[in-house]
Amino acid sequence: MKQILGLIDISKIKRISFRQDINGLRAIAVLSVVFYHADLELFKGGWLGVDIFFVISGYLIASIIFKEQLLKKSFSFSNFYKRRIRRILPALVFISLITIPFGLIFIIPNDFVKFSNSLFFSSLFGSNIYFSLSYLVYEAENSMNWPLLHTWSLSVEEQFYILFPVALILFFKYLKKYLLHLIVLFLILSLLLATWASIYYSLFNFYLLPTRGWELLAGVLLAYFEKFNFNLNKIKFNNYFPKVGIFLIFFSFYFFNDKTLHPSLITLVPVLGCFLIIAFSERNEIVTKILSHKIFVSIGLISYSLYLWHYPLFSFAEIIEVGESNNFTKVFLILLSFILSILSYRFIELPARNNKNSFKKLSIVLMFSTLIIFFVSYSSFKTEGFKNRVPPIFLNYDNSEKLSNLIKKYNCKSITDCNFQNKKENRNLILIGDSHMRSLAFDLFDKTQKDYNFIMSVRNGCQFILNVNRVQKEGPLALKYCTSKAQKERFDFIKDFPNSTIIIGGRLPEWLSEQKFDNLEGGVEGEMLDFIQNDSRSLLTIEERNKLIIENYRLTINELLKLNNKVVLIYPIPEVGWHVPRKLYSKFPKNIFGINKYYEEQFDKDKYVTTSFETFKNRTKSSFTLLNSMKDKNLIRIYPHKLFCDNLIKDRCITHDSKKLFYLDYDHLSSAGSNLIVNEILKSLK
Secondary structure, eight states: OHHHHHHHTGGGHHHHOSOHHHHHHHHHHHHHHHHHHTTOGGGTTGGGHHHHHHHHHHHHHHHHHHHHHHHTSOOOHHHHHHHHHHHHHHHHHHHHHHHHHHHHHHSOHHHHHHHHHHHHHHHTTOHHHHHHHTTOOTTSTTGGGOTTTTHHHHHHHHHHHHHHHHHHHHHHHHOGGGHHHHHHHHHHHHHHHHHHHHHHOHHHHHHOHHHHHHHHHHHHHHHHHHHTTOOGGGSTTGGGHHHHHHHHHHHHHHHOOTTSOOSSGGGHHHHHHHHHHHHTOOTTSHHHHHHTSHHHHHHHHTHHHHHHHHHHHHHHHHHHHTTOOOHHHHHHHHHHHHHHHHHHIIIIIHHHHOTTSOHHHHHHHHHHHHHHHHHHHHHHHHTTTTGGGSOGGGSSOOOHHHHHHHHHHTTOSOSSEEEEOOOOTTOEEEEEESHHHHHHHHHHHHHHTTTOEEEEEEBTTBOOOTTOEEEESSSSOBOGGGSHHHHHHHHHHHHTSOSOEEEEEOOHHHHHHTOOOBOSSSOBOOOOOSEEEESSSOOOOHHHHHHHHHHHHHHHHHHHHHTTOEEEEEOOOOOOSSOHHHHHHTTSOSOTTTHHHHHHHHOOGGGOOEEEHHHHHHHHHHHHHHHHTOOOTTEEEEOTHHHHBSSSSTTEEESBOSSOBSBSSSSOBOHHHHHHHHHHHHHHHO
């Protein structure tokens, strides 16, 4: 520990920080985030460390501006942004560059395109916007496959640093009398917006500045009280407030979890905790003493580098091992994060922040480095993730972009309900179901457009079952597109096309079991945290819910048959539990110059990614019972498992053959997998 503290140089703290206890708070914040990503049980709400960083950032930035305004009666935007550049960009750009060669080695081309996009947008302070538009849930099991996902919070802060000084100086100049009122007003508006959006637009709520701004403004409010001589320490029992604050923070770390609506009113708990510690800190108070201890202060000093380093390390470990990490790996990664953080703090952060070093030279280095990032991002886009570095099996397995282009071509108002009319009388082919049916859409259209009008109604996570709602497990709001009302609207849409052929299916085993898939061999998708099924808003037991689903599934099929339709039932598609392309890629040697040769000479069935056929049968037993129970001369049955299970490899379900991947992720079919099932459908129709 002494050697580590020596590298950090504790003697420089007074020159480079505002208060030692705030560096201690930074340490608490960054450790909580690191431990959360290490999946430690005591830190289920460890992601709240980012919220603490926001409060601290708001406080420190506002303190700088208030100080200059009060002492110098002026504010230098040039100096302010130079300090921000020195503080933020060198380490961020350096670590971003470091991730590129590792990405080329360990990330498959399809994912590398997304990685390079995040690289590009993080360098433009916009990765939070990119991730929100990518519909990437931070707590989801696949989030660790994005090595730069953590830069979303830096983008929020950087956007704040760009906008806030301008707004504050204008307020100082024209509305100084109402400055406190304006800070409080915008804080309340942002908090109310976040609370509303946490229910209706949770993804955008998590990532974007308007719903995160209130946390930064909480720090601004602290700075206002301090600089304008609001003596908070005269408040009765003020000595207890830091203790209450630290309790609130750790209470949040332990009791908040991935199901918590966040940020929202409940996020006031850790934000208030941070507020109380900063506002009522005193030299002889116990919490202040602990946070000011040199160990916490030292960790606080490297907190920025630690935050930047730890996530790519955990992410690449996840990518390499595909979910098979153990406690030893986690401890090793945490220690490695600390070592790299100390080195980058000592040799990148401190020299960059030293005003004795030329800002012009630093700017040239940063501009050149950013150009490299732009070049890699552009090249990745043009070469589809540098696709020539991998065998052909990893290429062109996703046809979702083709479907998107098709939807645009036919000017569909919705990506969920679309009518690809070709004006063929009484020759309608309708695809209806969830995202697993969407995987079939492009091939179905492509192979039937000469003979049929193709129509689809596919909604993510929402099979077509009348009188059933799918709702958030935490919170009162049903998915707008999967309520019983929305299901009826889908039915009304379909009723306009009687005498049609309807293809219907979805992930029925998940609905009936209320469980994500566990292949019992290490591939676990995670818990069902988001949704449960219910009827008219009354919560049901598992038995009641299954009865409701079974009865209404039968009702749905019967209603479709009454319209003189042929109904093609797609039986359960085998789930995998692993992300198939990543899992397969992990079996290859990580030598980008020898990988193709390895594939051609050594890759055989022993190295296939497969799952147990017995596990599939157990998982789908109730689904088969339900589907088999329905009898009608106009029912046609398609069994996907016969294409994948117990044929090429006995008692196993394959996810690829020697030439093609059949899955594009954990359970959705690739273009090749989709093509197999579409061919079976067309055979049955003939």
